[in-house]
Amino acid sequence: MKILVIHGPNLNLLGRRETGVYGSVSLEDLNRQILELSKELDIHTEIIQSNSEGELVDAIQSRDYALLIINPAAYTHTSVAIRDAIAAVGKPAIEVHISNIYKREEFRKKSFISEVATGQISGLGVEGYLLAVRAAQKILLQ
Ligand code: DQA
Numbered sequence: 001m002k003i004l005v006i007h008g009p010n011l012n013l014l015g016r017r018e019t020g021v022y023g024s025v026s027l028e029d030l031n032r033q034i035l036e037l038s039k040e041l042d043i044h045t046e047i048i049q050s051n052s053e054g055e056l057v058d059a060i061q062s063r064d065y066a067l068l069i070i071n072p073a074a075y076t077h078t079s080v081a082i083r084d085a086i087a088a089v090g091k092p093a094i095e096v097h098i099s100n101i102y103k104r105e106e107f108r109k110k111s112f113i114s115e116v117a118t119g120q121i122s123g124l125g126v127e128g129y130l131l132a133v134r135a136a137q138k139i140l141l142q
Helices: 027-040 052-061 075-076 080-089 125-140
Strands: 004-006 044-049 067-071 093-098 121-122
Touching: 004 027, 004 125, 027 044, 027 125, 052 080, 052 125, 067 080, 067 125, 075 125, 093 125
Parallel strands: 004 044, 004 067, 067 093, 093 121
Antiparallel strands: none
């Protein structure tokens, strides 16, 4: 069971960036938690972070995985390219947001990704990624 976790732009600053919105857990700590849980559930997980839209599209197209967990960050609200890449590969995808994007500025309420995602987790903090890993296991066992 192979899953790919993608963190989009600025998430490399997690734990230092707008901590009132995104919390104080660093990306390194979060990735450790994701990998620990994956191991427990017998899932092989690869994690990448990029600030570049093209790199995210390339990863979605070319990495070896059965299910994608993606926090596209700001590209959620702008990227037809990432949306189309997810649609093109046709694999299940779980969209994760640390903050509740529907409770914030108007421009964050539109996600280009949700229409091609299996489901979305928004507003549960970094716990959302761990819930997504558990959901991934269920989806892949179906
Ligand atoms: C985010 C929400 C986005 O609106 C924002 O641009 C981010 C992070 C979240 O995880 O809450 O960078 O995806």
